[in-house]
Each structure stands twice: as C-alpha cells, then as structure tokens.
Amino acid sequence: MASEIISLTEFKAKAARVLADIKASGHTVVLTQNGRATAVVQDFESHQRLQDALLMLKLVLQAEADISAGNTTPQAEVFADFRARLEPAE
Secondary structure, three states, rough: OOOEEHHHHHHHHHHHHHHHHHHHHHOOOEEEEEEEEEEEOOHHHHHHHHHHHHHHHHHHHHHHHHHHHHHOOHHHHHHHHHHHHHHHOO
C-alpha cells in the first residue's frame, strides 16, 4: 500500500481533497509536523481490514501458544460435547 507524505499545514488547507483521494485510492497519508511523522490518515475500510487482520494474527498466536502448552482437545471430543449439548433434555 502506497503512502503519501504531507505536512499537517498542507493537510489542513486541503483536507477535503486529501480525504477524497484517500477514499478513492485506498492509500494512506503520513502527516508531518516540523518535518517529523506524527500521524497516519487512512480510509475507514482500510482501517477495518487492518484491524481484522491484526485480530486474526492474535488468534493464530494464541492458538500456537495453546498447542505448545498442550492445551488442546481432540476434535472428536469437542464435537461429541456439542452434540450432547444440542440434544433435547428428556
């Protein structure tokens, strides 16, 4: 994903155009203040995709830690438990 670097002053002056460009292109914009990067602006859909990807990575890391620690349950046991819970009580 490409990024554009602009000053905060330029962003303030052209905010509507910059936001429209971000939405159309999906690119991010790095805002600078006194020549140093201070913020990143991106469209909401890109932000949401990034958050979803980070959540998936977190889940994978948790699963790998569980496997390494031996905190697993055989698939047959899990499905048998589900079936038992779904059966109507007599």
